Amino acid sequence: MSAIATFVDLLAGRRDPATLARSDWDGAIGVARSEAMLATLAHRLHGADLPPAVAALFADQRAAAQVAQAQALWEAEMARRALAPAGIEFVLLKGAAYAAAGMACAAGRQIGDLDILVLASDIRRAENALLNAGWEWVKSDPYDDAYYREHMHELPPLIHKARDRMIDVHHTILPRTHRITPDALALMSDAVESAKGYAVLCPADMAVHCAAHMLADGDLQGGLRNLWDFHIMTRDFAAADPGYWGKLDGRALLHGLREAVHRAARLSRDLYGARLPEGWDRQYGTDGWFRRRLLARDDWGRVTEPLIEQAFYIRSHWLRMPPAMLARHLWTKWRKRQSVSSSGASSRK
Amino acid sequence: MRHSVRIAVGPVQFRIGSDWAEPVAALRHLYAGYPQDETRSADATVRLFAARPWRRWLRPSVHIGGDFIVPDALPLPLSMGLLAAEMGMNLQVALGWRRHMLLHASAVAKDGRALIMSGESGSGKSTLAALLGEGDWRLMGDEFTLIDPAAGDAIAFPRAVSLKNDAIAEVASRVDAARLGPLLSGTPKGDIRHLIPRADAIAAMQEPARPALLLFPRFGGELAVEPMGEGEAFVRLTEASTNYVALGEAGFAALTRLVRETPAFGISYPDSEAGMALVEQLWAEAAR
Numbered sequence: 001m002s003a004i005a006t007f008v009d010l011l012a013g014r015r016d017p018a019t020l021a022r023s024d025w026d027g028a029i030g031v032a033r034s035e036a037m038l039a040t041l042a043h044r045l046h047g048a049d050l051p052p053a054v055a056a057l058f059a060d061q062r063a064a065a066q067v068a069q070a071q072a073l074w075e076a077e078m079a080r081r082a083l084a085p086a087g088i089e090f091v092l093l094k095g096a097a098y099a100a101a102g103m104a105c106a107a108g109r110q111i112g113d114l115d116i117l118v119l120a121s122d123i124r125r126a127e128n129a130l131l132n133a134g135w136e137w138v139k140s141d142p143y144d145d146a147y148y149r150e151h152m153h154e155l156p157p158l159i160h161k162a163r164d165r166m167i168d169v170h171h172t173i174l175p176r177t178h179r180i181t182p183d184a185l186a187l188m189s190d191a192v193e194s195a196k197g198y199a200v201l202c203p204a205d206m207a208v209h210c211a212a213h214m215l216a217d218g219d220l221q222g223g224l225r226n227l228w229d230f231h232i233m234t235r236d237f238a239a240a241d242p243g244y245w246g247k248l249d250g251r252a253l254l255h256g257l258r259e260a261v262h263r264a265a266r267l268s269r270d271l272y273g274a275r276l277p278e279g280w281d282r283q284y285g286t287d288g289w290f291r292r293r294l295l296a297r298d299d300w301g302r303v304t305e306p307l308i309e310q311a312f313y314i315r316s317h318w319l320r321m322p323p324a325m326l327a328r329h330l331w332t333k334w335r336k337r338q339s340v341s342s343s344g345a346s347s348r349k
Numbered sequence: 350m351r352h353s354v355r356i357a358v359g360p361v362q363f364r365i366g367s368d369w370a371e372p373v374a375a376l377r378h379l380y381a382g383y384p385q386d387e388t389r390s391a392d393a394t395v396r397l398f399a400a401r402p403w404r405r406w407l408r409p410s411v412h413i414g415g416d417f418i419v420p421d422a423l424p425l426p427l428s429m430g431l432l433a434a435e436m437g438m439n440l441q442v443a444l445g446w447r448r449h450m451l452l453h454a455s456a457v458a459k460d461g462r463a464l465i466m467s468g469e470s471g472s473g474k475s476t477l478a479a480l481l482g483e484g485d486w487r488l489m490g491d492e493f494t495l496i497d498p499a500a501g502d503a504i505a506f507p508r509a510v511s512l513k514n515d516a517i518a519e520v521a522s523r524v525d526a527a528r529l530g531p532l533l534s535g536t537p538k539g540d541i542r543h544l545i546p547r548a549d550a551i552a553a554m555q556e557p558a559r560p561a562l563l564l565f566p567r568f569g570g571e572l573a574v575e576p577m578g579e580g581e582a583f584v585r586l587t588e589a590s591t592n593y594v595a596l597g598e599a600g601f602a603a604l605t606r607l608v609r610e611t612p613a614f615g616i617s618y619p620d621s622e623a624g625m626a627l628v629e630q631l632w633a634e635a636a637r
């Protein structure tokens with residue numbers, strides 16, 4: 001059995017960890033690291049019968065993730081202190097939101113940048129408030145900066161000069177140029193207060209955003225992690241609210257993201273064994289391509305299907321912008337890469 | 350991957366995969382005397398790979414990958430594959446290890462107590478540790494020293510010592526040639542030759558040692574000793590640690606305790622003989 005299949009089976013609870021040989025652990029741990037999910041696996045198998053070296057490594061990972069989450073929530077607090085005096089309300093998104101709300105998918109989850117959502121009408125004031133509070137522009141070139149401001153759903157990334165942490169300030173959850181336009185005002189106005197006092201998206205919107213981020217915007221980098229978030233949050237939201245799946249369907253429709261949300265649900269069933277209600281539990285031939293993309297890693301954590309990876313990369317751009325604009329964007333990027341690689345450095349955006 | 354080897358250094362179990370046989374053979378030679386538990390899974394993965402299939406043979410260049418990567422790191426020619434492996438292993442520990450606080454420092458031990466030497470490359474910390482390790486000290490490591498946050502002990506990481514430039518001849522004249530790896534000349538870090546630690550140092554690599562003396566050496570210049578305050582030692586060690594921030598409060602507590610309980614000195618010395626004599630003298634005075 002391949003390492004990635006073993007890893008997914010361990011998460012789904014289909015495989016008894018006591019049956020893994022050393023080479024299985026090597027592969028599963030390597031794959032989990034490549035997917036930035038080692039601490040998630042460590043939480044999932046907490047208390048299981050594990051070889052001593054694995055148990056020790058997992059304990060390290062849980063402890064490190066706890067520190068990292070405290071640091072991530074501190075960034076949320078820093079943003080609050082910067083934005084509250086200006087009366088700017090914001091909603092936490094993704095990892096920081098899951099941690100603030102004490103959700104099960106937050107256990108061991110890696111949290112990168114702080115992602116927040118503000119009203120589009122507040123975006124300039126939010127930018128100024130953050131600049132005044134010590135965040136500054138990441139050095140970028142004029143094309144990237146203008147591109148963010150004209151076409152993206154977020155400001156160009158800001159980084160705090162003392163703490164070296166990045167913040168992404170969104171005014172909606174998909175690029176402006178995307179074929180789909182979610183209802184950003186509804187996202188903001190229906191947000192709820194989390195256990196730690198920060199506003200987070202309401203349960204249905206949270207899963208919609210998770211699916212949108214994974215399937216409508218991104219190229220499925222880190223897809224297994226996003227899918228795990230989706231699986232665990234929908235499972236727990238549905239356990240707390242029997243009408244949850246219906247509400248999710250309605251919200252997905254409102255935001256134009258029904259296809260992405262339903263696909264995320266089917267993939268979480270196929271990979272993690274999620275149980276879906278009637279109307280959701282269907283089969284789609286095209287899901288196979290997504291499963292292949294999600295599982296494309298070998299026992300050393302390397303990408304095994306570069307063509308499929310490339311195809312999803314192109315797909316993400318295709319969804320993000322109209323064809324003529326895509327052509328112009330790729331041409332500009334390609335020319336820049338040529339001039340940069342001839343001068344010795346390189347970057348990929 | 351086509352070729353692979355498993356190596357345990359101190360508390361870290363590596364698996365190293367390679368598209369070429371040569372780096373793996375070189376590692377097997379250097380690490381032949383290290384204990385290996387075949388049932389133990391790897392904590393860290395290093396991959397040495399060709400960016401394009403034909404680059405395995407045509408002007409072969411070794412890219413360094415693994416659990417953690419440095420974007421835009423330049424590949425090395427196959428003749429320096431061993432250096433690529435060493436850099437890959439260092440990188441995984443520096444960025445991935447969380448059980449201990451990592452100090453970019455060499456260390457030697459005597460009677461269960463550790464002398465820790467921190468400094469940038471060129472400070473002579475590796476050479477001093479290697480030379481002391483050939484005397485009546487136990488070599489704990491030339492690159493990383495780990496601090497156990499709970500107990501405060503120093504934990505050894507005795508990888509093969511990376512001797513550079515003038516240090517090669519200096520150490521080679523004192524050890525059995527069988528303990529030296531191949532000469533890698535003209536690397537980005539100058540000439541490099543690896544030294545296999547003494548068998549007793551490898552056998553004792555799981556034994557912790559109590560930090561007893563902290564030195565911040567500087568090679569070159571007049572012989573000088575300057576006592577260093579806790580504050581300065583603390584700040585210098587935060588800069589020498591790759592995971593101090595990631596450890597959060599545990600890292601702060603471990604480092605505070607280390608600088609409070611351990612006398613620290615900045616030293617400069619004109620040559621290795623003088624440096625070693627000074628170390629012995631400070632050890633006799635300060636580490637009572």
